[in-house]
Amino acid sequence: MISPLRSHLRFWLPPAVCYFIILFFSVVGVPDPLEKVTAGLDKVLHFLEFLVLGVLFGQAVLKERHYQRVPFRTKYLVVIAALVLSGMGELLQFLNSERSPELFDYFSNVAGFGTGLLYWQGLRAVRRKHFPG
Numbered sequence: 001m002i003s004p005l006r007s008h009l010r011f012w013l014p015p016a017v018c019y020f021i022i023l024f025f026s027v028v029g030v031p032d033p034l035e036k037v038t039a040g041l042d043k044v045l046h047f048l049e050f051l052v053l054g055v056l057f058g059q060a061v062l063k064e065r066h067y068q069r070v071p072f073r074t075k076y077l078v079v080i081a082a083l084v085l086s087g088m089g090e091l092l093q094f095l096n097s098e099r100s101p102e103l104f105d106y107f108s109n110v111a112g113f114g115t116g117l118l119y120w121q122g123l124r125a126v127r128r129k130h131f132p133g
Contacts, residue, residue, distance in 0.1 A: 011063045015056035019085060022049050026089035027096055046108035047115075050086060054116020057081070062124060082113040 030038060038045060061070060061078060086109035090101035 011060040015053060015060050018053050018056055022053065023089055023092060026092050027099070029099060043104060043108045046105050047112035050109045050112030051116040051119070053085070054082070054113040054118075055120050056116075057113070058117045058120030062120070078117065082110060082117070086110045086113055 029035075057078070061074065086106055089109065090106050093099040093101040
């Protein structure tokens, strides 16, 4: 039998690892060879990073609920988590003298996170429609 802590860890480890990778690159920055390749794609990369995080976060929430209906209170907390998690990277950049935070980066983060959550919600709805039971 899996202990409750291991069960929760199994659900939340992928989004936690993804988020800490995002925070790491928020503080350190993109390595020089990649900086030339990613020039001009800053907002797209922010969106894609948080899109993946949103999908993983949505999956963890639904697995935590055993794929049952997610109550409104939980959805409200997920939105707050999206706003806070999206802002943490920009806050860390503000505290780092070599990096500069941008408001549009924050909006890209929130949009990516929200899109990831909506993608997961839509995927779940399609699964329920085509594979009931």
